[in-house]
Amino acid sequence: xxxxxxxxxxxxxxxxxxxxxxxxxxxxxxxxxxxxxxxxxxxxxxxxxxxxxxxxxxxxxxxxxxxxxxxxxxxxxxxxxxxxxxxxxxxxxxxxxxxxxxxxxxxxxxxxxxxxxxxxxxxxxxxxxxxxxxxxxxxxxxxxxxxxxxxxxxxxxxxxxxxxxxxxxxxxxxxxxxxxxxxxxxxxxxxxxxxxxxxxxxxxxxxxxxxxxxxxxxxxxxxxxxxxxxxxxxxxxxxxxxxxxxxxxxxxxxxxxxxxxxxxxxxxxxxxxxxxxxx
Amino acid sequence: xxxxxxxxxxxxxxxxxxxxxxxxxxxxxxxxxxxxxxxxxxxxxxxxxxxxxxxxxxxxxxxxxxxxxxxxxxxxxxxxxxxxxxxxxxxxxxxxxxxxxxxxxxxxxxxxxxxxxxxxxxxxxxxxxxxxxxxxxxxxxxxxxxxxxxxxxxxxxxxxxxxxxxxxxxxxxxxxxxxxxxxxxxxxxxxxxxxxxxxxxxxxxxxxxxxxxxxxxxxxxxxxxxxxxxxxxxxxxxxxxxxxxxxxxxxxxxxxxxxxxxxxxxxxxxxxxxxxxxxxxxxxxxxxxxxxxxxxxxxxxxxxxxxxxxxxxxxxxxxxxxxxxxxx
Numbered sequence: 001x002x003x004x005x006x007x008x009x010x011x012x013x014x015x016x017x018x019x020x021x022x023x024x025x026x027x028x029x030x031x032x033x034x035x036x037x038x039x040x041x042x043x044x045x046x047x048x049x050x051x052x053x054x055x056x057x058x059x060x061x062x063x064x065x066x067x068x069x070x071x072x073x074x075x076x077x078x079x080x081x082x083x084x085x086x087x088x089x090x091x092x093x094x095x096x097x098x099x100x101x102x103x104x105x106x107x108x109x110x111x112x113x114x115x116x117x118x119x120x121x122x123x124x125x126x127x128x129x130x131x132x133x134x135x136x137x138x139x140x141x142x143x144x145x146x147x148x149x150x151x152x153x154x155x156x157x158x159x160x161x162x163x164x165x166x167x168x169x170x171x172x173x174x175x176x177x178x179x180x181x182x183x184x185x186x187x188x189x190x191x192x193x194x195x196x197x198x199x200x201x202x203x204x205x206x207x208x209x210x211x212x213x214x215x216x217x218x219x220x221x222x223x224x225x226x227x228x229x230x231x232x233x234x235x236x237x238x239x240x241x242x243x244x245x246x247x248x249x250x251x252x253x254x255x256x257x258x259x260x261x262x263x264x265x266x267x268x269x270x271x272x273x274x275x276x277x278x279x
Numbered sequence: 280x281x282x283x284x285x286x287x288x289x290x291x292x293x294x295x296x297x298x299x300x301x302x303x304x305x306x307x308x309x310x311x312x313x314x315x316x317x318x319x320x321x322x323x324x325x326x327x328x329x330x331x332x333x334x335x336x337x338x339x340x341x342x343x344x345x346x347x348x349x350x351x352x353x354x355x356x357x358x359x360x361x362x363x364x365x366x367x368x369x370x371x372x373x374x375x376x377x378x379x380x381x382x383x384x385x386x387x388x389x390x391x392x393x394x395x396x397x398x399x400x401x402x403x404x405x406x407x408x409x410x411x412x413x414x415x416x417x418x419x420x421x422x423x424x425x426x427x428x429x430x431x432x433x434x435x436x437x438x439x440x441x442x443x444x445x446x447x448x449x450x451x452x453x454x455x456x457x458x459x460x461x462x463x464x465x466x467x468x469x470x471x472x473x474x475x476x477x478x479x480x481x482x483x484x485x486x487x488x489x490x491x492x493x494x495x496x497x498x499x500x501x502x503x504x505x506x507x508x509x510x511x512x513x514x515x516x517x518x519x520x521x522x523x524x525x526x527x528x529x530x531x532x533x534x535x536x537x538x539x540x541x542x543x544x545x546x547x548x549x550x551x552x553x554x555x556x557x558x559x560x561x562x563x564x565x566x567x568x569x570x571x572x573x574x575x576x577x578x579x580x581x582x583x584x585x586x587x588x589x590x591x592x593x594x595x596x597x598x599x600x601x602x603x604x605x606x607x
Contacts, residue, residue, distance in 0.1 A: 119297030122590075123583045124545025127563070131579050134567040135308035211424055215549050218426045219564050231426075238430055238553070245434050252427025259422040267418065 014272050020264025027258050031077035038071035042228040051244040063233070063247050064240055065226075072228035073254050079229045080210050080258060083144050087209035088202050090148025095155025096198060102156065103163025104186055114160070117153040125150045129212055133221045140213075140229065143222040147212045151205055158201055162194035196273040204266035207259040214255050230255050283598050291591050298583045299353055303346050306576040313362075313572050314338065336362075336573070358577035363569050368577035372559055376581070379558030381452050382481060382550065383543040385474055389482030390489050390543075391536060397486070398493025398532075402501060403520055413490060420487025425546055429480035429553035436476060446555040449473045477554040481546050485539045492535050496528035503527075530601050537593030541586035 011017055030037060039057060046066035053061045060069040102113040120128065132146035166172060167190070175189055216222045217231030225232060230251040237248035314329050314336070333339050336359070337348055352358060358368035397417070401410040437445045448470075449455070455470035500506060501524050509523045510516075548560035555561070559578050566574040 115293060115297065118294050119301055122294055122298045122587050123301070123579060124541045124586060126542075126545040126548060127579055127582055130548060130563065130567065131302070131305045131575070132308075134575060135305050207422060211422075214424055215426060218424075218549065219552060220568065231424075234424075234427060234430070241430060241434055242438055245438075248427070248430050252424055252430065255424045255427065256422060259424070260419065263418055263422050 010272060014268040016264045017268030017272060020261045020266075020268060023257060023261030024265065027077055027261060028081065030074050031081050034071075034074035034078055038068070038074045040068035040071045042072045042075040043067065043226045051240060051247065053244065053246050060250050061244075061246050063237065064244070067226075069233075069247065069250050072233060073230070073250060075228040076230045076233065076251065076254065077258070079140065079223065079227070080214070080255070083140065083147070083213040084206040084210045084262070086144040087148040087151065087213065088205050090145060091151035091205065091209075092155050092198065092202050094149070095152040096159045098152070099156040099159025099161075100163055100186055100190065103160040104167065104182060104190065110160070113156065117156050120150070120153045126212055126215060129216060130219070130221065133216055138221045138224065140217075140223045140227070143213045143216045146216070147209050150212075151209065154201065154205070155198070158197060159194060162197055163190055166190050166193045200266055200270040200273060203262055203269060207262035207266070210255065210259055210262070284595060287591055287594050287598075291587055294587055295584065296350070298587070299350055299580065300346065302576055302580045302583065303349050305579075306572050307342065307345070313570065332362075353580065358580065359573040361566075361571050361574040363566075363571045363574070368574050371562065371574060372578060372581050375557060375559045375562050377451055378448055378556060379544065379547050379551070379560055381474065382477055382556055382558060383540065383547055385478035386482035386485065386543050386546075386550075387536065387540060389478055390485035390539060393482075393486040394489025395493050395532065397490040399497055399520070399525060399528075401490070401494040402497030402528075403516075405498065410494075413494070417487040417490045420484050420490075423484060425480055425484060426549050426553050428483065429476065429550060432476050432480060433554070443472050443476050446553075447473060448557055477550050477556050480553065481543055481550040484546070485543060488539065489532065489535060493528065493532050496531050497524055500524045500528045530597065533600065534593055534597060537590055540589045544582050544586060 039059070044067065046062070049055055049058070049062045049066040050064055051062060052058065052066075055062060058068045058070065060073070063069055063072070098113050098117070102110040123131070128150040129143075129146040132149055133142050136142040136145065172185060172189055175185055180189075213222060214229075214231030214234070217229050218235040220235065223229035223232045225236060233251040234248050234255075237244075237251065240247050314333050330339075337345055340348070349359075356369060358372075360366065361368055361371055364371070397413045401413045404410055433445055437443045449472075450466070450470050452467075452470050452474065455467040459465075459467035506519060506523055509519045514523075544560075547556075547558055548563060550556065551558045551560035552564055559582070563575055563578040566572075566578065
C-alpha cells in the first residue's frame with residue numbers, strides 16, 4: 001500500500017501521465033466492452049440511412065453503407081490496440097534480444113548485429129514496413145509483423161547503448177567476480193536495470209505503431225473492408241470528403257486521441273523514470 | 280578531415296551492399312511465383328509466355344545468381360524493367376523523383392523554419408505560456424496521423440474555403456519559376472498553391488520533432504559556462520542567444536534534420552497518396568498494388584540510397600561543424 005501511495009504521489013507532479021492514462025483506460029474500456037456498448041453490428045448495412053450525419057440511434061451518424069460509425073469505431077479500437085501491442089511486442093522482443101546480446105558479448109557479434117541494424121535503418125521505417133507487407137501480402141497480421149520488424153533497430157540500439165553503460169558498473173563487476181554466468185547476469189542484473197528506457201520507448205512506439213499500421217491500412221495494405229479498422233475506414237471515407245466529411249473525420253480523430261494518449265504516457269514516464277532522457 | 284571522410288565512405292559501402300541484399304530478399308520473400316501473381320493467377324495464362332517472361336526477368340536462375348545480377352545492374356544504374364509498362368525502372372523513377380524531391384524539400388523547409396523558431400523561443404522563454412503551448416503543439420504534431428491531417432486541411436482549406444487546389448501538381452516549381460521570370464507570374468503562384476497543403480501535411484509532424492530537439496539542445500547549451508561568460512561580459516541577450524547558443528545547439532539539430540529527410544521521403548508515400556501528388560511515393564504504392572515487383576524494389580532501393588547519401592553528407596557536415604567529431 002505504501003508503495004502504491006508513493007507512486008501516486010510521484011505521479012501527481014506529472015499530469016501528462018495521468019491524462020494519457022485516463023485516455024488509454026477509456027479507449028481500452030471502449031474496446032473491451034465494444035460488444036456491449038456498440039448500438040449496432042459494425043458490419044450491418046442499412047443503405048436507406050447511408051451518409052447521415054445525424055440520425056436517431058446512430059451517435060456519430062452513418063457511413064456510405066449506412067453502417068453505424070460509432071459501433072465501427074468501438075470495434076476498431078480493439079484492432080488498433082492489438083496492433084500496437086503485437087507490433088511493439090515483436091519489435092521490443094527481437095530488438096531487445098539483439099541489443100542485449102550485442103552489448104553484453106561485444107566483439108564480432110556486436111559488429112555484425114549493429115551493421116545489420118544500420119542496414120535496416122537505411123530504409124525509412126514506413127517504407128520498410130510497406131516493403132515487408134508487400135512481400136507478405138496485405139492483411140492486419142502481416143501489418144503487425146511489418147511494423148514490429150521495422151522498429152527492431154530502434155530497440156536494438158537503445159538496449160545495446162543501455163547495456164554498455166550498465167556493463168561497466170561496479171555491481172556487474174561484482175557478480176562477475178562471484179563467477180556468475182553471462183546468461184544469469186543478463187537476466188538478473190542487466191535487464192532489470194535497462195527496463196526504464198525500454199518502457200519509455202515502448203509506450204511511445206505504441207503510438208507510432210498504431211499510426212504506421214493505420215497508414216498501411218489507409219494505403220490498402222492492411223485490414224480489408226468491411227473490417228472496422230480505423231485506417232481502412234478513413235481511406236474509404238475520404239472519397240466522401242465533400243458530401244459527408246464526418247465519415248473520414250471520426251476515425252482520424254480516434255487514431256489521433258489514442259496516439260496522443262500513448263505519447264503523453266511515454267513523455268511523462270520519461271520524465272518520471274529517468275530525467276536524464278528528457279529531450 | 281581526409282581520414283574522417285575516408286572513414287565515413289568506408290562505412291557507407293557495406294551498408295549499401297547490405298541494403299541491396301535486404302531489398303532483394305524482401306522482394307523474393309513473396310510467396311508464389313511473381314510472374315503468376317502478375318497474371319493475377321488467372322487460369323489460361325499461356326505457360327510459354329510465362330516461362331519467357333520468367334527467363335527475361337532472370338527468375339529461372341538460382342537466387343544468388345539473381346542477386347549478383349541485381350547488384351551488377353545496380354552498379355551500372357540499371358534496375359531492370361517494370362513488369363507492367365516494360366519501361367526501364369530507372370527511367371520511371373527519374374520521371375517521378377523530382378516531384379517527390381520538391382515535396383520533401385518544401386516539407387523540410389517548413390519543418391526547420393517552424394521547428395527551429397519554436398524551439399529557440401521555447402528555450403529562451405522557458406516555462407512561459409509560449410513554451411507550454413509549443414511543447415503541447417509538438418506533442419500533438421507527432422501524434423496526428425498525416426493522412427488525416429492532409430484530409431482535414433484539404434476539407435477546410437480547399438473544399439470549404441477554396442484557398443488551395445484539392446489535389447494534384449500543376450507543374451515543377453523550378454519550371455514555374457522560369458516561366459514567372461518571363462512574365463507569367465501566375466504560373467509560379469499556381470505551382471506553389473498546389474504544393475502548400477501536401478508540404479504542410481508532410482512537414483508539420485517533422486516540425487514537431489525538430490522543435491523538441493531544438494528546445495532541449497538550446498536549454499543544454501544555455502546552461503554552459505561560455506554562455507554565462509558571454510552574459511557576464513555584458514553581451515545583449517539576443518547576441519548571446521543567436522551568436523553563442525544557437526550555433527552550438529544546431530549541431531544535434533543538423534543531424535536530426537538529415538534523419539528527418541529520410542522520414543520525409545518515407546512519409547511522402549502517404550502524403551502523395553492523399554493529394555494525388557505524382558511522385559515516387561505514389562508510384563511505389565501503385566507498383567505494390569499491381570505486383571510490379573522490379574519497380575517497387577527499385578524505388579525502395581533508390582530511396583534507401585538517397586537516405587544513405589543524405590546521412591553521409593550530414594555526417595561530413597557534422598565533422599566540418601564540430602572539430603571534436605573528426606578526432607573521436
